[in-house]
Amino acid sequence: MKKIKIKNLYKVYGAHKNFEGTRALNGINLEIESGQVVAIMGPSGCGKTTLFSMISGIDTPTSGEVWVKDKNIFKMNSEERATYRRNNIGLIFQEDMLIDYFTIYENISLLRNDTNEIKKLSEYFGINKFLNKYPKELSFGERQKVAACRAFINNQDLILADEPTGNLDSNSSKKFIEYVLKLNNIRNDTFLMATHDPFVASYCNRVVFLNDGKIIMDIYKKESRRHFLDRIFDCLVILEGEINDMEQEIL
């Protein structure tokens, strides 16, 4: 089943009569199957965060359509869209967005206060011993696992993670992504992750490369993670070539 269908999506920021604006998304067409684990890669400013804010309905596109589970989310009014977001989407950001004066338990329970589910998820992520502590008492890696628990708590089946390992060292990144993907396998959620890290991307089944608001490559894992990582590096070399060409054109 198609989980997400994006058709001809454009987002232009800040256009007015003397300025044509910034084209953050420049005609994106993308389909994602239910249960797929997809990394979105590309240089800073290529449109990854903008794409996520369109899929989550946080912001509206200039033109184009986003269908999630057979619903065109920009045909909903803003109230319906807020309900859609709350019930369907789990968000994980680079900054964990935990509330410092709430305990870890309270932070996770904000969306759904289900003691059994919180116990299960926090045990799964190995943070159950921290439930009565405060975010400041945890390491970055531990805090990011709390953020993941919060994203999964409401049984959302679409998780959007924007640079979730951006603040973690390589060992914590590896542990974080392994935990998230193992859980994802059990629940068959659809997982989209923006990342600059090829190693983290190599854990996904598919990597979509963006440049300048467009999809320029889209690859699927058919081999071992190690070999997929090599292929991701090859794509990054091609991407770098494109960026250099664009810079030459501007000069």
Ligand SMILES: Nc1ncnc2c1ncn2[C@@H]1O[C@H](COP(=O)(O)OP(=O)(O)OP(=O)(O)O)[C@@H](O)[C@H]1O
């Ligand atoms: N609210 C905004 N107003 C104006 N321009 C914006 C806005 N948000 C993003 N942009 C511009 O749109 C383009 C895409 O930005 P976006 O944040 O989606 O990129 P990104 O790939 O997520 O970058 P990064 O990897 O640095 O987070 C950039 O040129 C950015 O400057």
